[in-house]
Amino acid sequence: MxxxxxxxxxxxxxxTEPLHRKAYHQMFEEVAIDVKEDLYTSFTGQSTINICKRLVDYFSLNETPEYLVSLKRKHYNSIFENDDLxxxxxxxxxxxxxxxxxxxxxxxxxxxxxxxxxxxxxxxxxxxxxxxxxxxxxxxxxxxxxxxxxxxxxxxxxxxxxxxxxxxxxxxxxxxxxxxxxxxxxxxxxxxxxxxxxxxxxxxxxxxxxxxxxxxxx
Missing domain, CATH: 3.40.50.1000 (HAD superfamily/HAD-like)
Structure with missing residues (x-):
């Protein structure tokens, strides 16, 4: 029962997926990485910090995962405030x-x-x-x-x-x-x-x- x-x-x-998508892609642009759609789709259901750890490893970035999280969150909050959710x-x-x-x-x-x-x-x-x-x-x-x-x-x-x-x-x-x-x-x-x-x-x-x-x- x-x-x-x-x-x-x-x-x-x-x-919130469209909002997250916008925020992630704004973050990708800010750190100058090209994330293909198949890679992005594989992120679905995972936490932001683990996604950002994968990005740092995949693209051999100098930035830390925590920094990427902060960038993504900044963009998300800005989009959230201006979206009719x-x-x-x-x-x-x-x-x-x-x-x-x-x-x-x-x-x-x-x-x-x-x-x-x-x-x-x-x-x-x-x-x-x-x-x-x-x-x-x-x-x-x-x-x-x-x-x-x-x-x-x-x-x-x-x-x-x-x-x-x-x-x-x-x-x-x-x-x-x-x-x-x-x-x-x-x-x-x-x-x-x-x-x-x-x-x-x-x-x-x-x-x-x-x-x-x-x-x-x-």
Whole structure:
């Protein structure tokens, strides 16, 4: 029986990917590197610091990963303040649905904690969630299962009573490795991601209402 839902944030709760893309590419331009699309796509679901570590190694940069993170964050904050950001269609209704049915909600995102707080404050989501986990605060980034294992442990429920909602290859791999039921959320905002390891794939939050999903988790 479903007792807890572990939400990814970017691409699941809110579509910040276009904002992150702009911020990353402004950072790439600032440090004069040419990041091809296949390399950029492979970053999806990973924390900013781990992406920047990969960039430093890949391009043999003199700059530190931490400096690249600061550049990217500077550009992101500027874009965020000037963008009309919206929640993913249907996600707020689903959050309220789960919450009303006493399902414990946790966010487990590769975004930085300030980035998570920024979104949660902007959309007034704190009232529904019991905890937030940031991959940037952990040793391992998705596709490593660490974040979902910690999030599931926090709920106090068995892994078999939890569900992950993810939209990225790396996130789905992380949930699979953690041994937690994973719903792959495939929407117009998702591209180039592999959903083959997800337990089920949906394109609308209506498909995973509490009444439809509660007894699928066991």
């Amino acid at each position: 479903l007792k807890a839902v572990l939400f990814d944030m970017d691409g699941v709760i809110v579509d 919206q929640l993913i269609d249907g996600v707020l209704d689903r959050i309220k649905d789960y919450h009303a049915n006493n399902v414990t909600l946790v966010v487990a995102s590769s975004a930085s904690m300030p980035g998570i707080q920024q979104i949660f404050n902007y959309f007034d989501l704190n009232q529904y969630f019991s905890a937030k986990f940031s991959g940037a605060d952990l040793e391992k980034s998705k596709p490593h299962p660490e974040i979902f294992l910690k999030a599931a442990e926090f709920t106090g429920f068995k892994k078999s009573e939890c569900m992950v909602i993810e939209d990225s290859t790396n996130g789905i791999k992380a949930a699979h490795s953690a041994g937690i039921f994973c719903t792959g959320f495939k929407s117009k905002h998702s591209s180039g991601q592999d959903y083959s390891l997800a337990n089920m794939v949906v394109s609308s939050f209506e498909e995973i209402s509490y009444s439809k999903i509660v007894n699928l988790i066991s």
